[in-house]
Amino acid sequence: MSITPCCLKGFEWEGKPSGRIDTIGTANAYVAGDNPDVAIFIVHDLLGWSFPNVRLLADHYARETKATVYVPDFFGGEVLPFEPICNNEWDKVDVAGFLKNNSRDIREPEIFEFARALRGKYKKVGAVGFCYGGWVVLRLGAKEHQPPLVDCVSLGHPSLLIKKDIDEVAVPVQILAPEIDAAYTAELKLHTFETLQKHGVPFDYQHFPGVVHSCFIRGDPKVVGEREAMARGKNAAVSWMNQFLQEL
Known part of the structure; x- marks a missing residue:
């Protein structure tokens, strides 16, 4: 898969994020845009809220959806090292300890609180x-x-996903699925297809x-096709958000 200039036209994956830092409830957040009516928030991967790529992605969303875009810190200030994660050197990262500190049960209440703050x-x-x-x-x-x-x-x-998450979703859902993904397995992909078609x-x-x-956040230019996939994923998410958030 080759990277084409057309696909990447207008795509900024270098440089410095242009947003600001704010506090919403108890969470610090990177914020881009200033729409008073429409908000999007990005829930980060293990690289966390301070990873430059996710902030640049937020800048893109803000420009292309005209929404106010938030990237909250949902890891309580804990930050994993970027380089070994980006290089798949997992033996250098205490993922088990990190996930213990940031388990679903621990983080879900504050994430719901953040969402309620934006909804208000x-x-x-x-x-x-x-x-x-x-x-x-999905939760x-x-x-x-x-x-x-x-x-x-x-x-x-997605990672840490269980079938119940898919079973209970009740809003419009978009899935961006890499072909090669040990976390989002073929079984979960099939369950997604079979279940969401019945949800109406x-x-x-x-x-x-x-x-x-990890291609949609990492966007490694040294990996063939990854930056192209990341740009396509950005475009897909922007289109999806525009469909359901701009009809006020």
Whole structure:
């Protein structure tokens, strides 16, 4: 898979993020944009809220959806080293200890609190999650929340996902799925297809051949096809958010 200039035209993956830091409830957040009516928040992967690429992605979303975009810190200030993760040197990272400190049970209440804070401030709210954030956005869109915490969700290469997360989602769902992904298994992909078609909500599944888990945030230019997939994933998420957040 080659990277084409057309695909990457207008795509900024270098340089310095242009947003600001704010506090929403108890969470610090990177913020881009200033729309008073529409918000999107990105639930980060293991690289966390301070990873430059996720902030540049937030800048893109803000420009291209005209929304206010948040990247909250949902790891309580804990930051894993970027370089070994980006290089797949997992023996240099205490992932088990990190996930123990940031388990679903520990982090879910504060994530829901953040979503409620945005829901109280904005007319429309969308959520985008990558890796760790994948299970989060499905939980945000679960039928238990009345009224809904979010209006739509998009998730890329989800991890820590269980079938119940898929079973209970009740808002429009977009899946960005790399072909090679040990976390989002063939079994979970099949369950996604079979289940969401029965839910009566809009469902968009996008397949990304030849790329692996983490491509949508890492966007490594040294890996053939990865930056192209990341740009395509950005475009897909922007389009999905625009469909369901701009009809005020």
